Amino acid sequence: MKESELTTLLHTMTLEEKIGQLVQLSSNFYSDAEGALTGPMAQMGVTEKLVADSGSTLGASGARQIIDLQKRHLEASRLQIPLLVMADVVHGYKTIFPIPLAIGCSWHPELAEEAARIAAREAAVSGVHVVFAPMVDLVRDPRWGRVMESTGEDAFLNSVFARAFVQGFQGNDLKNDRDRVAACVKHFAAYGAAEGGREYNTTDLSEWRMREEYLPAYKAAVDAGCKMIMTSFNTIKGVPSSANRWLLRQVLRNEWAFDGTIISDWGAVRELLAHGVAEDEQEAAEKAIKAGVDIEMMTLCYPHALENLVADGRIPVSLIDQAVFRILNLKNDLGLFESPYRGVDEEKEKEIVYCAAHREQARKLAEESCVLLKNNGILPLQGHAKIALIGPFADSGDLLGSWSWKGEPRDTQTLKQAFLKDASFDTFFAKGSGITQTNSHFLEEAVVAAKQSDVVILAVGESSAMSGEASSRTRITLPDCQQKLFAALKATGRPIVTLLFNGRPLELGSLAEQTDALLEAWFPGSEGAEAIVNLLTGKTNPSGKLTMSFPRTVGQIPVYYNSFNTGRPLAENPQEPKYVSKYIDCPNEPLFAFGYGLSYTQFMYENLKLSASRLMEDEQLIVTVTVANVGDRPGADVVQLYLRDVAAETVRPIKELKGFKKIFLKPGARAEVSFTINEPMLRYVHSDLSSRSDSGRFEIGVGDSSARTLNAAFDFVKKDGVPR
Ligand code: GLC
Numbered sequence: 001m002k003e004s005e006l007t008t009l010l011h012t013m014t015l016e017e018k019i020g021q022l023v024q025l026s027s028n029f030y031s032d033a034e035g036a037l038t039g040p041m042a043q044m045g046v047t048e049k050l051v052a053d054s055g056s057t058l059g060a061s062g063a064r065q066i067i068d069l070q071k072r073h074l075e076a077s078r079l080q081i082p083l084l085v086m087a088d089v090v091h092g093y094k095t096i097f098p099i100p101l102a103i104g105c106s107w108h109p110e111l112a113e114e115a116a117r118i119a120a121r122e123a124a125v126s127g128v129h130v131v132f133a134p135m136v137d138l139v140r141d142p143r144w145g146r147v148m149e150s151t152g153e154d155a156f157l158n159s160v161f162a163r164a165f166v167q168g169f170q171g172n173d174l175k176n177d178r179d180r181v182a183a184c185v186k187h188f189a190a191y192g193a194a195e196g197g198r199e200y201n202t203t204d205l206s207e208w209r210m211r212e213e214y215l216p217a218y219k220a221a222v223d224a225g226c227k228m229i230m231t232s233f234n235t236i237k238g239v240p241s242s243a244n245r246w247l248l249r250q251v252l253r254n255e256w257a258f259d260g261t262i263i264s265d266w267g268a269v270r271e272l273l274a275h276g277v278a279e280d281e282q283e284a285a286e287k288a289i290k291a292g293v294d295i296e297m298m299t300l301c302y303p304h305a306l307e308n309l310v311a312d313g314r315i316p317v318s319l320i321d322q323a324v325f326r327i328l329n330l331k332n333d334l335g336l337f338e339s340p341y342r343g344v345d346e347e348k349e350k351e352i353v354y355c356a357a358h359r360e361q362a363r364k365l366a367e368e369s370c371v372l373l374k375n376n377g378i379l380p381l382q383g384h385a386k387i388a389l390i391g392p393f394a395d396s397g398d399l400l401g402s403w404s405w406k407g408e409p410r411d412t413q414t415l416k417q418a419f420l421k422d423a424s425f426d427t428f429f430a431k432g433s434g435i436t437q438t439n440s441h442f443l444e445e446a447v448v449a450a451k452q453s454d455v456v457i458l459a460v461g462e463s464s465a466m467s468g469e470a471s472s473r474t475r476i477t478l479p480d481c482q483q484k485l486f487a488a489l490k491a492t493g494r495p496i497v498t499l500l501f502n503g504r505p506l507e508l509g510s511l512a513e514q515t516d517a518l519l520e521a522w523f524p525g526s527e528g529a530e531a532i533v534n535l536l537t538g539k540t541n542p543s544g545k546l547t548m549s550f551p552r553t554v555g556q557i558p559v560y561y562n563s564f565n566t567g568r569p570l571a572e573n574p575q576e577p578k579y580v581s582k583y584i585d586c587p588n589e590p591l592f593a594f595g596y597g598l599s600y601t602q603f604m605y606e607n608l609k610l611s612a613s614r615l616m617e618d619e620q621l622i623v624t625v626t627v628a629n630v631g632d633r634p635g636a637d638v639v640q641l642y643l644r645d646v647a648a649e650t651v652r653p654i655k656e657l658k659g660f661k662k663i664f665l666k667p668g669a670r671a672e673v674s675f676t677i678n679e680p681m682l683r684y685v686h687s688d689l690s691s692r693s694d695s696g697r698f699e700i701g702v703g704d705s706s707a708r709t710l711n712a713a714f715d716f717v718k719k720d721g722v723p724r
Contacts, residue, residue: 001332001337001338003329006325006328006329006332007325009079009081009328010321010324010325010328012079013079013324015306015307015310015317015320016049016053016307017053017078017079017081018320018321018324019053019302019303019306019307019320020050020052020053020054020055020303021053021054021055021081021323021324021327021328022055022294022295022296022302022303022306022320022323022324022327023050023053023054023055023056023295023296023300023302023303024054024055024056024057024058024086024263024295024296024297024298025046025050025051025054025057025058025298026057026058026059026298027057027058027059027060027069028059029046029051029054029057030051030057030060030069030072030073030083044300045300045303045304046300048076050300050303051076052073052076052077052078053077054083055081055083055084055295055324055327056083056084056085056086056130056295056327057069057083057084057085057086058085058086058087058088058132058297058298059087059088060085060087060127061085061087061093061123061126061127061128061406062126062127062349063125063126063127063344063345063346063349064346065127066085066126066127066128066341066344067127067341067344067346069083069085069127070082070083070085070127070340070341070344074340081328081331082331082336082337082340084129084130084327084330084331084334084336085127085128085129085130086128086129086130086131086132086184086263087123087128087130087131087132087405088131088132088133088403088405089119089120089123089128089131089132089133089181089405090131090132090133090134090135090149090403090405091103091115091119091133091401091403091404091525092115092118092119092122092362092404092407092525092526093119093122093123093126093128093353093405093406094122094353094354094406094407094408095118095119095122095353095354095355095358095359095361095362095407095525095526096362096400096401096404096407096412096525096526097115097118097119097362097365097366097525097526098362098365098366098369098401098522098523098524098525098528099148099149099401099403099503099522099523099525100134100135100148100149100150100151100161101147101148101149101150101151101152101503101504101522101547101548102366102369102370102521102522102523102524102525102544103115103151103161103365103369104150104151104152104157104158104161104547104548105152105369105370105371105520105522105544105545105546105547105597106365106368106369106543106544107157107544107545107547107638107660107662108365108368108662109160109161109163109164110164111361111364111365111368112161112164112165112168112365113164113165113167113168114168114361114365115168115361115362115365116133116134116164116165116166116167116168116169116183117168117169117171117179117180118358118361118362119131119133119168119169120168120169120170120171120179120180120181121179121180121352121358122352122353122354122358123181124178124179124180124181124342124343124344125179125343125344125345125348125349125352125353126344126349126353126406127341127342127344128181129181129182129334129336129342130181130182130183130184130227130228130330131169131181131182131183131184132184132186132230133165133169133183133184133185133186134161134162134165134166134169134183134185134186134221135149135150135185135186135187136150136151136158136159136161136162136185136186136217136218136220136221137149137150137186137187137190137191137192137214137217137232138150138152138153138154138155138158138190138192138193138213138214138217139152139153139192139548140153140192140193140548140557140558140559140560141192141193141194141196141197141557141558142197142476142504142505142506142548142551142557143196143197143198143472143473143474143476143504143554143557144192144194144197144198144199144472144504145199145402145466145467145468145469145470145471145472145473145503145504146191146192146199146467146468146469146471147192147467147503147504147505147548148401148402148403148467148468148503148504148522148523149403149468150192150548151547152546152547152548152594153547153548153549153560153561153562153594154547154561154562154594154657155212155213155214155216155217156216156656156657156658157547157657157660158216158217158220159216159217159219159220160220161217162185162217162218162220162221162224163220163221163223163224165183165221166183166185166221166224166225166226167224169181169182169183170182170183170225170226170227174227174333174334174335175332175333175334175335176335178335178339178342178343179343182226182227182228182330182333182334183221183226183227183228184226184227184228184229184230184263185218185221185222185226185228185229185230186229186230186232186265187230187231187232187233187241187265188218188229188230188231188232188241188247188248188252189210189214189215189218189232189236189241189247190203190205190210190214190215190232190234190236191203191232191233191234192214193205193214193234194234194472196472197472197557198472199469199470199471199472200233200234200470201234202234202235203234203235203236204235204237204238205236207237207689208650208685208687208689210236211685211689211691212684212685215251219256222252222256222258222260223256226260227260227261227330227333228260228261228262228263228330229252229258229260229261229262229263230262230263230264230265231244231248231262231263231264231265231268231293232265232268233265233268233271235275239277240268240271240272240275240277241268242264242265242268242269242271242272242287242288242291242293243272243277243278243284243287243288243291244291245290245291245292247291248262248291248292248293249291249292252292253292259326260326260330261294261295261326261327261329261330262292262293262294262295262326263293263294263295263297264288264293264295264296264297265297266297266298267297267298267299268297269284269285269288269293269296269297269299269301269302270284270299270300270301271299272284272287272288281300281301281304281305282301282304282305282308282309284301284305285301285302285304285305285306285309286305286309286314286315288301288302289302289306289309289315289319289320289323290315290319292323293323294323294324294326294327295323295327306320354411354526359526359527360527362525362526362527363527363530363531363534364531365525366524366525366527366528366530366531366532367531367534367535367540367542368543368544368636369522369524369544370519370520370521370522370524370531370532370535370542370544371519371520371542371544371545371546371596371597372517372518372519372520372535372542372544372597372598372599372600373512373518373519373520373546373550373592373596373597373598374512374515374516374517374518374598375516375517375518375598375600376495376516376517378455378495378497378516378517379497379517379519379536379538379600380535380536380537380538380600381425381455381497381536381537381538383424383425383537384424384425384426385425385426385453385454385455386425386426386427386428386452386453386454386455387419387425387426387427387428387453387454387455387456387457388427388428388429388430388446388449388450388452388453388455388456388457388494389415389416389419389427389428389429389430389457389459390429390430390431390432390446390449390450390456390457390458390459390485390489391431391432391433391458391459391460391482391485391499392431392432392433392434392435392459392460392461392482393415393459393460393461393499393501394414394415394416394429394430394431394432394457394459395414395415395416395417395429395431396409396414396415396459396501397409397410397411397412397413397414398463398464398501398523399412399414399501399523399524399525399526399528399529400412400464400523400525400526401464401467401468401503401522401523401525402464402465402467402468402469402471402503402523403468404464404523404525407525407526411526412526412528412529413526413527413529413530414529415457415459415499415529415532415533416429417529418529418530418532418533419533421533422533422537424537428449428452428453429449430442430445430446430448430449430450431445431446432445432446432458432485432489433446433460433481433482433484433485434481435461435462435463435466435479435482436479436481437481438481438482438484438485442485443484443485443488446485446488446489447488447489447491447492450489450492450494451492451494453494454494454495455494455495455496455497456489456492456494456495456496456497457497457499457536458485458486458489458496458497458498458499458515459499459501460478460482460485460486460498460499460500460501461478461482461499461500461501461502461506461521462479462501462502462503462504462506464503464523466503467502467503467504468503471503473504474554475507475554476504476505476506476507476551476554477506477507477508477509478506478508478511483509483511486498486511486514486515490514495516495517496514496515496516496517497515497516497517497518497519497536498511498515498517498518498519499519499521499532500518500519500520500521500522501521501522501523501524502520502522502523503522503523504548505546505548505549505550505551505592506550507551507552507553507554508550508591512591519532519535519536519542520544520546538600538633541599541600541601541633541634541635541636542597542598542599542600543597543599543635543636543637543638543662544597545595545596545597545638545640545704545705546592546593546594546595546596546597547594547595548560548594549561549590549592549593549594550590550591550592551590551591552586552587552590552591553586555583555586556583556586556588556590559588559590560594561590561593561594561595561655561706561707562594562653562654562655562656562657562706563653563654564651564652564653564654565651565654566581567581568580568581569581570582570588589707593705593706593707594657594705594706595638595640595657595704595705595706595707596704596705596706596707597638597705599631599635599636599637600631600633600635601629601630601631601632601633601634601635601667602629602630602631603627603628603629603630603631603635603637603665603704604627604628604630605625605626605627605639605702605703605704605710606625606626606628606710607624607625607626607672608623608624608625608700608702608710608711608712609623609624609625609712610622610623610700610712610714611623611624612714613713613714613715614714614715614716614717615677615678615679615698615714615715615716615717616717616719617679617693617716617717617718617719618679618719619678620676620677620678621676621677621678621714622674622675622676622677623641623674623675623676623677623700623702623712624672624673624674624675625639625672625673625674625702625710626670626671626672626673627639627663627665627670627671627672627673628665628668628669628670628671629665629666629667629668629669629670630668631667632667633667634664634665634666634667635664635665636662636663636664636665637662637663637665637704638660638661638662638663638704639660639661639662639663639673639702639703639704640657640659640660640702640703640704640705640706640709641657641658641659641660641675641700641701641702642655642656642657642658642700642701642702642703642706642709643655643656643658643677643681643682643698643699643700643701644656644698644699644700644701645682645684645694645696645698646696646697646698646699646713647696647697648684648694648696649686649687649694650684650685650686650687652684655699655701655706655709657706658675658677658681659675661673661675673702675702677700677714679693679716680693682694682698682716693716693718694716694718695715695716695717695718696715696716697713697714697715697716698713698714698715698716699711699712699713700712700713700714
């Protein structure tokens with residue numbers, strides 16, 4: 001449809017029909033089953049007319065279901081305006097990829113983009129138009145359950161993955177490429193900074209910090225062309241995001257020139273009452289529409305109040321027209337006016353959803369997303385070993401994570417099944433413990449199995465329900481019964497390889513010291529079991545690197561790599577026993593650092609060189625390092641570039657990721673890896689909130705982890721030559 005035709009359509013709509021476009025209802029409202037509109041629906045004040053006028057739905061999918069749904073909707077809609085179908089396809093539709101916190105650990109954005117493309121292909125053929133992804137909230141508090149949805153604690157890395165996910169979901173021609181879907185980046189903004197890591201809790205950050213750390217990844221998604229953005233539940237500078245004009249009008253619309261659609265999170269408009277910034281639905285609707293929320297998800301302040309607000313002159317109808325136009329424009333971008341059934345296809349759906357090629361890709365990404373945190377040489381497993389596979393995840397399909405929607409744990413291969421396919425092992429199995437419960441019988445069985453084996457593979461962790469939305473934890477340890485199981489197995493004297501299945505960094509305590517090897521598997525997705533067996537046997541060499549720090553104890557939180565030096569840095573005052581920035585009962589460093597991960601081979605970094613010791617503003621400086629595979633097997637390493645602005649107008653992190661390259665080397669091979677440094681990389685947010693660079697000294701670190709780098713320095717000189 002041409003834009004002029006959209007405008008004509010808009011002007012033929014009644015005010016009631018326009019307001020209907022701003023409403024999103026869950027799929028059960030559209031069921032033609034008896035009673036769909038009675039009971040809770042009637043209580044909510046949903047009428048058949050409102051359903052007919054509604055602009056979008058969430059939670060529906062399946063080619064047949066969507067064809068029927070769209071057909072009924074078009075018949076009921078006076079102006080034949082197609083319904084938008086949205087869904088939480090966060091890391092896969094039916095073929096489930098590792099959780100995003102795992103995908104981040106692959107440091108392989110191309111694989112992330114491919115995962116999003118596959119997810120889009122399966123979702124689109126099943127009738128989905130918009131996915132509520134990527135989630136790009138920066139996270140530094142593993143007590144918060146939703147860290148599993150993020151790619152971690154670093155704004156630069158999150159921005160790289162945000163662009164990759166948006167590109168994978170949307171492609172370059174959304175109207176004609178029916179295998180793509182529109183991306184809805186979330187949760188705008190800074191939802192990951194909830195106080196205490198408590199779900200839906202208050203967020204309060206300085207604007208300086210928001211602009212420097214918490215906003216960049218959303219902007220990366222906007223710059224990548226994402227079609228929609230979702231407001232978060234939390235407050236920003238004292239005002240909930242869904243009523244926040246500074247955030248939605250000033251930053252998103254004016255500064256970032258975002259012209260897509262803004263949708264509230266579930267119920268977030270009506271939650272303005274609970275937040276205490278709206279007395280009633282009328283005020284909530286007024287604040288949200290004035291802030292710029294186009295679609296109200298699953299509450300009815302807009303249909304209950306907007307007509308009166310217009311009639312009373314409290315809002316101009318133009319605000320509604322602008323919101324409706326953005327929604328019609330999105331439908332047009334998706335080609336829905338010409339093809340309301342878009343890419344839906346029952347036969348094709350059977351052929352491609354959960355197909356072998358997609359699962360193969362999920363396995364590849366799972367292999368690169370696992371992180372080898374410790375290995376005393378017990379891994380890779382030697383052939384013909386007798387192994388005891390023990391633990392609540394030894395034979396569990398709960399490998400998909402909490403946002404796996406169409407993914408089926410019962411269809412998911414378990415570790416036990418994967419091991420049984422590998423005849424090179426004599427394998428004993430024992431559950432040993434449930435996730436949170438055990439008994440003496442379980443424990444005895446496990447000890448017997450361990451004593452019959454050469455090595456114990458202990459599969460432990462959180463259930464998928466213990467992370468994700470509404471799953472904050474104050475104790476982020478392994479459940480006590482699993483710690484008890486570990487101790488019982490340790491007492492047998494058999495070497496233990498511990499596999500972790502979890503949605504957050506855990507407080508591992510003594511297990512990290514006592515286990516012989518430790519592989520972080522996160523929730524590895526549909527093909528996670530196969531991926532893990534390939535890693536344990538050495539068929540694939542681990543290459544994952546952490547993108548979120550593991551605290552030694554929950555008392556350290558927040559602990560993250562790019563912290564500020566403070567006026568009394570411990571590292572610079574080792575002789576000072578007391579009056580420095582430290583704890584008296586715990587080191588400052590995390591247990592495992594951002595960027596850390598081991599391989600079965602060893603990589604040596606040497607010859608860090610700079611093309612110059614001075615960088616002029618309009619020039620480039622080339623940093624090179626030689627990386628050699630000095631081990632006996634091929635492998636990949638992630639070469640990381642960190643910078644530090646030694647003295648700036650505001651404090652600057654002791655190191656900041658500014659680049660990375662994942663390289664593959666055969667044994668004995670060496671490669672020269674280079675990075676280009678230029679002025680835009682040196683910009684930062686000043687105290688006046690402007691973003692610019694200053695002359696001065698910069699330290700460079702290049703290495704295989706934020707905690708281990710070769711170091712150098714250079715001076716940066718602005719054209720005006722004036723220091724900051
Ligand atoms: C939830 C989540 C959001 C999700 C939405 C729709 O509350 O916060 O991430 O996309 O509702 O399910």
